[in-house]
Amino acid sequence: ASLEQIQKKEPQYHCYLTIDEEGAKKRSAAVQKQIDDRTLTGPLAGVPAAIKDNLCTRGIKTTCASKILENFIPPYSAEAVRNLEAAGAVILGKTNMDEFAMGSTTETSFYGITRNPHNPEHVPGGSSGGSCAAVAAKECFYALGSDTGGSIRQPSSFCGVVGIKPTYGTVSRYGLVAYGSSLDQIGPVARNVSDCAAVLETIASHDPKDSTSVKRDDCDFTSALYEDVKGMRIGIPRDYFTEGLQAEVKEAVLAAAKELTAKGAVVEEFDLSLVEYAVPAYYVIACAEASSNLARFDGVKYGYRTAEYEGLHHMYKKTRSEGFGAEVKRRIMLGSFVLSSGYYDAYYLKALRTKALIKKAFDAAFEKYDLILGPAAPTTAPRIGESLSDPIKMYLGDIYTVAVNLAGLPGISVPCGMDSKGLPIGFQLIGNLFREKDLIRAAYTWE
Numbered sequence: 003a004s005l006e007q008i009q010k011k012e013p014q015y016h017c018y019l020t021i022d023e024e025g026a027k028k029r030s031a032a033v034q035k036q037i038d039d040r041t042l043t044g045p046l047a048g049v050p051a052a053i054k055d056n057l058c059t060r061g062i063k064t065t066c067a068s069k070i071l072e073n074f075i076p077p078y079s080a081e082a083v084r085n086l087e088a089a090g091a092v093i094l095g096k097t098n099m100d101e102f103a104m105g106s107t108t109e110t111s112f113y114g115i116t117r118n119p120h121n122p123e124h125v126p127g128g129s130s131g132g133s134c135a136a137v138a139a140k141e142c143f144y145a146l147g148s149d150t151g152g153s154i155r156q157p158s159s160f161c162g163v164v165g166i167k168p169t170y171g172t173v174s175r176y177g178l179v180a181y182g183s184s185l186d187q188i189g190p191v192a193r194n195v196s197d198c199a200a201v202l203e204t205i206a207s208h209d210p211k212d213s214t215s216v217k218r219d220d221c222d223f224t225s226a227l228y229e230d231v232k233g234m235r236i237g238i239p240r241d242y243f244t245e246g247l248q249a250e251v252k253e254a255v256l257a258a259a260k261e262l263t264a265k266g267a268v269v270e271e272f273d274l275s276l277v278e279y280a281v282p283a284y285y286v287i288a289c290a291e292a293s294s295n296l297a298r299f300d301g302v303k304y305g306y307r308t309a310e311y312e313g314l315h316h317m318y319k320k321t322r323s324e325g326f327g328a329e330v331k332r333r334i335m336l337g338s339f340v341l342s343s344g345y346y347d348a349y350y351l352k353a354l355r356t357k358a359l360i361k362k363a364f365d366a367a368f369e370k371y372d373l374i375l376g377p378a379a380p381t382t383a384p385r386i387g388e389s390l391s392d393p394i395k396m397y398l399g400d401i402y403t404v405a406v407n408l409a410g411l412p413g414i415s416v417p418c419g420m421d422s423k424g425l426p427i428g429f430q431l432i433g434n435l436f437r438e439k440d441l442i443r444a445a446y447t448w449e
């Protein structure tokens with residue numbers, strides 16, 4: 003059914019970069035046999051999934067939507083993908099994204115844009131736009147995305163689906179092509195909260211191959227589906243409802259807060275400080291890490307190499323000039339600049355200090371509240387082309403999501419209405435470290 007839907011919808015939306023029809027059919031038959039033999043059980047057995055194209059899949063092309071990896075076929079799979087496969091997942095293919103996950107619209111992909119299934123004149127958000135659009139268009143039952151500064155939560159809200167960014171360290175980053183390593187987390191995108199919980203439960207694991215992986219014994223996330231929201235304390239940051247927030251988004255999010263109150267949560271407003279510093283601190287840190295992480299794409303080890311060159315340095319230069327897109331180059335330059343000896347203290351170190359203060363502000367909030375509620379993005383999905391001309395404006399659109407990554411916290415985006423153009427609106431719940439169950443509990447009760 004998923005393959006049929008792909009055939010019908012893909013020409014219009016372009017959610018996928020690679021569709022592995024043959025592999026999926028073979029796998030599906032093999033899993034069906036295991037299910038019949040009762041050697042495989044569990045909620046994900048046989049369920050078709052899509053994987054963001056920055057997650058390595060053994061034998062299946064993994065491009066990060068970049069020209070520089072146009073022919074890269076990984077010899078291994080990401081740990082999260084392996085966990086899914088062990089649970090019987092059927093992988094349909096790899097989804098479109100912003101190049102190296104840098105962007106908020108999926109327009110920086112080298113392989114063309116993805117369209118929002120709710121209104122094809124609009125973007126699906128990003129960078130996991132292909133994953134979220136594929137779930138929204140029913141071209142898969144769920145998908146994996148990655149979230150460095152909002153790339154699961156923002157496109158989930160633009161596409162009217164549910165997405166979770168787990169606590170840093172919950173899902174192994176082994177096999178995820180690194181963007182900002184101290185911020186990156188893999189997470190699920192699905193049609194509803196319970197599907198998301200089931201997928202997260204499956205992909206979460208301690209992995210010695212990722213030195214930041216955390217050993218947890220509380221990853222039975224679906225158990226949170228049986229609890230309600232009564233007595234939960236939810237804080238709404240006043241600073242999230244200021245200028246620049248689309249009126250319809252504000253209304254829908256506040257209406258969701260009211261419903262949560264009606265269901266027994268205690269909801270109140272509070273001041274979360276430092277909100278305006280999150281975006282600048284994030285872009286300094288993310289670009290610094292990216293400039294270092296992307297040094298490995300040099301035409302020697304992976305993917306694309308320029309056709310003609312004279313000597314090694316010329317080969318590096320030409321390969322990288324031709325292989326990376328404009329947004330990726332901008333970030334490598336910005337990152338190299340803030341790490342350079344003359345500017346390190348003024349920018350990079352300052353950003354790290356800001357990050358520590360932001361974490362403190364969240365710590366203080368979580369002394370009073372179980373959850374923080376706000377929008378996932380200041381607007382609904384922009385029209386195609388609108389964001390590309392003004393990168394600063396695009397960066398500012400990440401105001402509600404990036405602080406969560408800086409502090410390592412879990413967050414969920416849940417659909418809560420539509421604007422006048424029929425574009426989905428999502429609210430975001432932010433939880434304390436390792437409190438995904440609080441997110442799932444509240445979101446599921448609301449849903």
Ligand code: GLN
Pocket residue numbers: 103104105106128129148149150151152153154181288400
């Ligand atoms: N939009 C943000 C950025 O461009 C977040 C991207 C992400 O989470 N991968 O960096």
